Amino acid sequence: MxxxxxxxxxxxxxxxxxxxxxxxxxxxxxxxxxxxxxxxxxxxxxxxxxxxxxxxxxxxxxxxxxxxxxxxxxxxxxxxxxxxxxxxxxxxxxxxxxxxxxxxxxxxxxxxxxxxxxxxxxxxxxxxxxxxxxxxxxxxxxxxxxxxxxxxxxxxxxxxxxxxxxxxxxxxxxxxxxxxxxxxxxxxxxxxxxxxxxxxxxxxxxxxxxxKKKKTVYESMDLFYAICIKDNKIALQKSTGKMYKGMLELPSCDPIDENFIDTYKHSYTKYRLTVNLYKVEELDNDEIIWIKIEDIDTLPISTLTKKALLKINNIL
Missing domain, CATH: 1.10.340.30 (Hypothetical protein; domain 2)
Known part of the structure; x- marks a missing residue:
């Protein structure tokens, strides 16, 4: 006492x-x-x-x-x-x-x-x-x-x-x-x-x-995102995945070498992500939302997607 x-x-x-x-x-x-x-x-x-x-x-x-x-x-x-x-x-x-x-x-x-x-x-x-x-x-x-x-x-x-x-x-x-x-x-x-x-x-x-902590085991994952821009608008969609549910994100796409723009790393909880960006002229996706470039900062967009947008400034 x-x-x-x-x-x-x-x-x-x-x-x-x-x-x-x-x-x-x-x-x-x-x-x-x-x-x-x-x-x-x-x-x-x-x-x-x-x-x-x-x-x-x-x-x-x-x-x-x-x-x-x-x-x-x-x-x-x-x-x-x-x-x-x-x-x-x-x-x-x-x-x-x-x-x-x-x-x-x-x-x-x-x-x-x-x-x-x-x-x-x-x-x-x-x-x-x-x-x-x-x-x-x-x-x-x-x-x-x-x-x-x-x-x-x-x-x-x-x-x-x-x-x-x-x-x-x-x-x-x-x-x-x-x-x-x-x-x-x-x-x-x-x-x-x-x-x-x-x-x-x-x-x-x-x-x-x-x-002392147990060593964290991280899961590697590759992501392939489409960059589609028309009339100063970019194609986004609402995420339904666990990581960014409800947030706006870039649509996924098949990786085609000649359309490759850039790549970057991103960490999210136990995931270590490699994000690959590809320029796409058309998207066959009913869930696409066309967003004005100037409105992006006011919308629910994850840091992962913001990094992608910074990477593609040269084509915006």
Whole structure:
């Protein structure tokens, strides 16, 4: 118990001096805004979310109700560049299920599309200021090292988070652990000499042991896309595949060497893609949508397709 009190004191003192309280989703108690930030931050760097996606998205969809009434194509277009577009589809579904207000309990939040244990706990802690533990990747790393948790299941990490939670300042406690993991307790080369918890950390002598991951096996895939342009319009179609469902993409085509334009690499989750572009004069495809070139930036187009458009600027 004495060590826990010391941990609380040292952690909050460090956070008061070093915490990232300037982040816009920390200076608000608007639950919807906090929710949007948490979903965006799942797969995107803090700087990109803060400077571009978060303010732009909230400017267009400032409330759950407005978001719920927006066409899904508009939501996907505003999400363009963030990737993992199932997140955008899920927040749209959630907005339609909770048009006035997000639930204020873990149990009810977990019933909503795309909200898992972490996101639900973050909303409850950072938004509703409830005494609940929060465990993201950064916090998990701090707890595993501090408590000496090697090769344990997630439930064990959450149990330790619950035991160490500061019930007098739970929100600041969770944010402090998050920032500590992001700024000091790094996956590689942690700055142990700057850590307020270093004295009682069980993993400080071999910190790398707690960040070993299984090697990811990537799947290679070749894609062949048609570039068909007429009257300053380009042929696109709505994707029905898993990767970019609902987004506009280039139509597929048979690779013909004399029509080859360019090729490029693209990564998407477990896929390592080789994209090949071919100029096509005609398309026999009933699903084609002709899009004005100048309208492309306002439409739901993936980063993969945007890369292709940059490659073909010389023929646009």
């Amino acid at each position: 004495q060590n826990i009190k010391k941990l609380h004191t040292a952690l909050l003192s460090w956070y008061e001096e070093n915490g990232r309280e300037h982040l816009p989703w920390r200076t608000t108690r608007n639950i919807y805004h906090i929710y949007i930030s948490e979903i965006m931050l799942q797969q995107t760097q803090v700087s990109r979310v803060m400077e571009e996606f978060y303010p732009n998205f909230l400017e267009k969809f400032p409330t759950l109700e407005i978001l719920s009434k927006a066409p899904i194509d508009e939501v996907l277009a505003s999400w363009s560049g963030l990737g993992y577009y199932s997140r955008a589809r899920n927040i749209h579904k959630t907005a339609n299920l909770s048009t006035e207000k997000l639930p204020d309990t873990m149990a009810e939040l977990l019933k909503l599309p795309g909200i898992g244990r972490y996101t639900a706990s973050a909303i409850c802690s950072f938004g509703y200021e409830q005494n609940v533990s929060v465990v993201d990747t950064n916090i998990a790393r701090v707890l595993k090292r501090y408590c000496g948790l090697l090769d344990v299941k997630d439930e064990v990490v959450w149990k330790n988070a619950d035991e160490l939670l500061n019930h007098k300042a739970s929100r600041a406690h969770n944010l402090a652990l998050m920032d500590l993991g992001s700024m000091v307790c790094n996956p590689k080369n942690p700055k142990c000499d700057e850590c307020p918890l270093e004295k009682n950390c069980l993993g400080k002598n071999e910190p790398e042991l707690y960040t």
